Amino acid sequence: MDEIFSILEIEVKKYQVPVVDLIKVQTGSAFKILVATILSARTNDRTTAEVSSRLFNFVDCADDFDKFSQDEIADLIYPVGFYKNKAQYLKQLPRALNTNFNGIIPRTIDELITLPGVGRKTANLVLAQAFEIPAICVDVHVHRILNRIDYIRTKTPFETEMRLRKKLPKKYWLRVNTIFVMFGQYLCRPISPKCEICPISHLCARRSVKK
Missing domain, CATH: 1.10.340.30 (Hypothetical protein; domain 2)
Known part of the structure; x- marks a missing residue:
């Protein structure tokens, strides 16, 4: 991470x-x-x-x-x-x-x-x-991408939040939403993510990526 x-x-x-x-x-x-x-x-x-x-x-x-x-x-x-x-x-x-x-x-x-x-x-x-109170905001992008890269395995955003509270280093809590929302909107999209130009493709398990 x-x-x-x-x-x-x-x-x-x-x-x-x-x-x-x-x-x-x-x-x-x-x-x-x-x-x-x-x-x-x-x-x-x-x-x-x-x-x-x-x-x-x-x-x-x-x-x-x-x-x-x-x-x-x-x-x-x-x-x-x-x-x-x-x-x-x-x-x-x-x-x-x-x-x-x-x-x-x-x-x-x-x-x-x-x-x-x-x-x-x-x-x-x-x-x-x-x-600026450490908190983990989980939207669809955070939930999708962190499961896609196989950092966690959860079924709902609530489960993702609870899992990240235990696993994600606290120094990242304030930035996790901003970074993964932007990344999810522009590159790691729900359908047809741009894996061929992704800068973290070598670290990604591509779980549930079909195309």
């Missing part, structure tokens, strides 16, 4: 930075990182970036969502995936934060997943990106 990370740290510099990483650099706001992460579910980075930029022209903190109806929020975040559901989550966010956390974004997984629209993947990403 040391060799894989050293290679991929160089490789992914060729690629576009994921939108949540970009928002972290641009704003440093835990609130905006949380919102962008909620918006990014089932949505490509380009759409998430465009919608986040538009939304943050009107919303700077959670309480700003109280200024808009749920339908108005839905209009602001269209066309992200499941935008009507996400509008409901964002409309509920101020009350959830103010009632349970004094308006402050919490810093533990157990607390974050009580917020509307926040699951373990989102919670882990917020911890890592907003607070």
Whole structure:
């Protein structure tokens, strides 16, 4: 894994930075990182970036969502995936934060997943990106690639997270999602990965790669 990370740290510099990483650099706001992460579910980075930029022209903190109806929020975040559901989550966010956390974004997984629209993947990403607290965010790319290279053998993203917590050196926790998401989007794709130009092909078992 040391060799894989050293290679991929160089490789992914060729690629576009994921939108949540970009928002972290641009704003440093835990609130905006949380919102962008909620918006990014089932949505490509380009759409998430465009919608986040538009939304943050009107919303700077959670309480700003109280200024808009749920339908108005839905209009602001269209066309992200499941935008009507996400509008409901964002409309509920101020009350959830103010009632349970004094308006402050919490810093533990157990607390974050009580917020509307926040699951373990989102919670882990917020911890890592907003607070730089070691956390392992497992999305489809992380799950697929780490099984593909035969570093782990798991059936679900949750199993992958739990296995990585035991096996992956902690020094990689903050970067594992960013690196493997970019690698998975641009080269190690779900179907027809570009194995012939892959810089870690000599370290990969190619499990479940058929073409």
